[in-house]
Amino acid sequence: MANASEPGSGGGEAAALGLKLATLSLLLCVSLAGNVLFALLIVRERSLHRAPYYLLLDLCLADGLRALACLPAVMLAARRAAAAAGAPPGALGCKLLAFLAALFCFHAAFLLLGVGVTRYLAIAHHRFYAERLAGWPCAAMLVCAAWALALAAAFPPVLDGGGGGEDEDAPCALEQRPDGAPGALGFLLLLAVVVGATHLVYLRLLFFIHDRRKMRPARLVPAVSHDWTFHGPGATGQAAANWTAGFGRGPTPPALVGIRPAGPGRGARRLLVLEEFKTEKRLCKMFYAVTLLFLLLWGPYVVASYLRVLVRPGAVPQAYLTASVWLTFAQAGINPVVCFLFNRELRDCFRAQFPCCQSPQATQATLPCDLKGIGL
Numbered sequence: 001m002a003n004a005s006e007p008g009s010g011g012g013e014a015a016a017l018g019l020k021l022a023t024l025s026l027l028l029c030v031s032l033a034g035n036v037l038f039a040l041l042i043v044r045e046r047s048l049h050r051a052p053y054y055l056l057l058d059l060c061l062a063d064g065l066r067a068l069a070c071l072p073a074v075m076l077a078a079r080r081a082a083a084a085a086g087a088p089p090g091a092l093g094c095k096l097l098a099f100l101a102a103l104f105c106f107h108a109a110f111l112l113l114g115v116g117v118t119r120y121l122a123i124a125h126h127r128f129y130a131e132r133l134a135g136w137p138c139a140a141m142l143v144c145a146a147w148a149l150a151l152a153a154a155f156p157p158v159l160d161g162g163g164g165g166e167d168e169d170a171p172c173a174l175e176q177r178p179d180g181a182p183g184a185l186g187f188l189l190l191l192a193v194v195v196g197a198t199h200l201v202y203l204r205l206l207f208f209i210h211d212r213r214k215m216r217p218a219r220l221v222p223a224v225s226h227d228w229t230f231h232g233p234g235a236t237g238q239a240a241a242n243w244t245a246g247f248g249r250g251p252t253p254p255a256l257v258g259i260r261p262a263g264p265g266r267g268a269r270r271l272l273v274l275e276e277f278k279t280e281k282r283l284c285k286m287f288y289a290v291t292l293l294f295l296l297l298w299g300p301y302v303v304a305s306y307l308r309v310l311v312r313p314g315a316v317p318q319a320y321l322t323a324s325v326w327l328t329f330a331q332a333g334i335n336p337v338v339c340f341l342f343n344r345e346l347r348d349c350f351r352a353q354f355p356c357c358q359s360p361q362a363t364q365a366t367l368p369c370d371l372k373g374i375g376l
Contacts, residue, residue: 020078024329028071031333035064037354038336045349052283054139055115058146059108059290060335066104067332073097074329099154102187105298105328107150109194112291114142116201119284123277124208153190185309188302195295202288209281279345286342290335297331300324 042048042057118138121129132138301324304316340346 017078021075024071024075027329027333028067031067032064034333034336035060041350041353044353048349051134051139054136055111055142056339058143059111062104062107063332063335069100071329102154103150106153107146108294109191110149111146112294113194113198114146115287116198119287120201120205122280123205188305191302198291282343286339289338289342293334293338294331297327301328
């Protein structure tokens with residue numbers, strides 16, 4: 001910080017402090033408004049009461065809590081540093097703030113990994129996903145697992161952190177030293193492994209969809225029929241699909257022995273029809289956009305942390321470090337915007353639940369969200 005006795009330094013510092021506080025206040029308001037509005041939309045709209053949106057609800061609530069816990073502390077630290085007055089917050093407060101920052105970061109990383117796995121199962125193994133993973137119990141277990149793993153990953157920085165001396169309150173600014181703990185390299189490696197595994201899951205899903213889109217020559221092999229139950233290499237599968245869905249007549253086809261048909265009481269659909277496949281693909285695109293933004297916004301800060309751990313603390317310019325930290329702040333409020341941009345279902349439900357946020361012409365032209373198919 002420049003000396004206050006130098007001419008002209010006070011005005012420049014005041015302007016910089018005002019700009020910083022205004023930007024942080026804007027980020028805080030955008031994050032809280034977007035995440036709270038998104039949470040209200042999912043809670044109020046019954047058509048969104050599904051496992052993917054439950055996971056997205058948890059992610060948005062965690063982002064809102066992160067903004068509410070970290071951004072005001074950063075604003076207070078900036079005002080304290082500019083005023084050069086006030087008692088330091090102490091080691092316990094600094095460690096608690098560093099713990100919360102690490103907790104929310106690892107929670108988002110672990111939750112996005114779980115979301116990627118469920119998205120792969122929803123497309124590659126839709127029958128298993130529809131029967132076992134489509135309800136709220138699976139989403140609740142995945143949320144609890146993400147919080148538990150994040151808690152286990154965030155506790156060591158609190159127990160091992162604290163360098164002592166004049167740099168004791170450095171973690172309170174969230175711009176100095178979440179990498180200053182002795183085990184910081186291990187935590188950075190864990191975060192990189194989790195984010196990399198998430199992108200590998202989406203890459204595997206992309207290969208799966210691409211392989212299923214390849215054109216193959218038709219094989220004119222005659223099908224085998226006993227009592228109009230076609231099976232064999234030349235069968236199209238429609239008769240077997242009808243029998244599995246509960247519309248079969250006559251004895252069980254030989255190829256389906258051991259598989260129970262869907263009776264009148266078993267309303268769950270087993271087959272991934274075209275409309276459901278499009279819906280699952282849209283959800284995959286939305287979640288991958290959230291995952292990619294998490295990588296892009298946290299990537300510069302992780303790189304800076306690696307350099308500070310492996311090279312030396314002064315190897316990274318302060319301007320780059322500050323910009324990378326502010327990118328992580330922006331990540332706390334950008335997820336609702338991305339979800340609304342990539343998901344038409346969310347936009348339709350938003351117009352239906354909050355008609356005051358649109359023009360009268362759009363209100364008259366908008367149908368209720370629960371009357372539309374989930375694939376629209």
